Amino acid sequence: MTTYAETIAAGQTGHGHLLGIEGLRADQISNLLDLADGYVDQNRAVKKTTDLLEGRTVINLFFENSTRTRTSFELAAKRLGADVINMTVASSSIKKGETLVDTAMTLNAMHPDVMVVRHSDSGAVKLLSEKVNGSVINAGDGSHEHPTQALLDALTIRRRKGDLYGLRVAICGDVAHSRVARSNIHLLNTMGAEVRLIAPPTLLPSAVDRMGVETFHNMKEGLEGCDIVMMLRLQLERMQGSFVPSVREYFRYFGLDQEKLAMAKPDALVMHPGPMNRGVEIDSELADDLDRSLIRTQVEMGVAVRMACLHALTQGTLSDGVQS
């Protein structure tokens, strides 16, 4: 057992990272979600800030454009009283010659307590984490992981359904290129949910069934008896012939509409990590249907979950078992 003083000391010197869901235990995930639950209430109050991270520096280092995730992390850090710097490193600066490792070491010399990093290459955030002293949170690396998205999805589901255990969850769309899908598969499996993937074979990665999921190429079959339907974004460049022949055909067979959703449980709920392509992967009216769609709740939960992650990493309450 670590003493309270040691826990605080660990928090001050920096330690663990949150690089992915793979490897996290169920109790660690539950603890994070419990912590986040408290922050949901704080975020709904008039006074939304605390001084937990007063004097700490958080750098949001984004090598890929992002508005929502970066804003969500920024708000989370500010509501905990941290000083936040946003850095968007366009890929052109990398082309000027500075490598990822150089950038990491340069910023590290300024003593950030937490770096929140997004990069278009799988594994890039882990590489960066090996070169810095503070904590690193993966805000999405290539097609690998996006842990805070999976945590906010879990929090959203848990608050509506009470528990993740035993739920049947379908993840639909471009799984092959999706970090959101991978993090969700790990999290849902760890928490005892049943995971189904629904996509044409061109959008499923090889040997994905080895990750403990069942795969379907027919949406109506796949949605049968589902409690939760998670839609994934299909990137525009993948709709034009190489992976699927056309938007029209994709929406016909893999877009979510009322008719296909009718195959799921009557109280099934719809989720989407955003930003949505209305009329491509999801019917526009369905996306706005507040009885079925959790899409806006997901955004709200995002801030709370990121506050919980910042809290846990800086206070050392999650150090055991989190990748370091």
Add this chain to the structure above:
Amino acid sequence: MSQLDNKTKRAYINAHLIDPASGLDTKGALLTEGIHIVDFGPDLFKDGVPEGIEIIDCQGHHLAPGLVDIRVHLREPGDEHKETILTAGQAAAAGGITSIAALPDSTPVLDDVSGVEYVARRAREAKMVKIFPYGALTKRLEGKELTEFGLLSEFGAVAFTDSTKAVANAQTMRRALSYAKTFNALIVQHPEEPTLAGGVMNGGEISTRMGLSGISTYAEIIMVERDIRLVEMTGGRYHAAHLSTAGAVDIIRQAKARGLPVTCDTAPHYFCLNENSVLDYRTFAKVSPPLRSEDDREAIFQGLADGTIDAIASDHSPHDQDSKRLPFAQAEFGIVGLETLFPLALQLYHKKALSLLDCLSLVTNKPAEILGLPVGKIAKGAAADLVLFNPDSPYFIDPEKFRSKSKNSPFTGFPAQGKVLRTVVDGRTIYER
């Protein structure tokens, strides 16, 4: 090879002579004069070594023909910060290698006579191991126009290949195989269908978990299959480099059974490691073709054991830190191998898949025969290219100790057996432990 010591005689006594080409495996001695082996056998120097002969006491260790590595990237000219002809030579010497075949993908590409001559001259100046250059198969390695097979052969090119680029166009490959028959030249392929090989590691569960784009084993299988049909069509001599898949080994096995003029090699990492080595995004294990599944690794091992795979080549691909300390997808492909080829090849002997003679054959006379090199055997009048080694002494591989300029090896800490004690090229000792 200095002319001054042309007549110097050296006696290697108390040796365990071993030569795969002749099956020689006996205690005895060996005599070199100048650059040649002039005598050897169990009874040589039974009554002592006559005066005027320099004596090298082998203390009972194995004395074999020096190794022949038919797949090496020298990086000179063009990328001298990664490796030079001199440092590659020093690394090869430390690895017991006395002859290497240099791939043509330098900058500039070795696609004309002057390039091939340049490498030959630099090799003479470096005075380390023997270097036999490949010629590019197509100009600028673009896969379109054939190079001058005849002229390049005359000036020393030992075979033709586009190095790490597959000759993708079937018509180009067909013509290369046909035209090469004029000069009895060998065509060497990097067998990987490029349109299927857009990824950065083996395709499968691990690439899916890591979020990395995978390369299907079928990229290799399809290209080898296609090439075999083109060999059937043309009768040209064909060599498939660095096989990595069970499927490709099967295709070669069948092609040989049908009597086609086909050979192949593999590299140590394809029978010593599998795709698990890239976990944690270890870019030192990023290589082309990629490390495959355990089933494929076993099939490669088996293909060596049953003789389907003719040779082991290091595919030495030096890269500096800056080329490897990157996100996995951005890092260069390649593993250095000159200093690990021998101990890793000996794994086949230590795991009892092959006798020591048959194991040595895969890195001496067989690769030399594929390229028609006048090396790789102990015989009277043959070049005095020798390696003295202890096949059993164990150690852990430490890339920091490599003589190569680059240290990009995934074998850090790998338990190996087999130490090189002395390497001799043309009668001169170029490495001594």
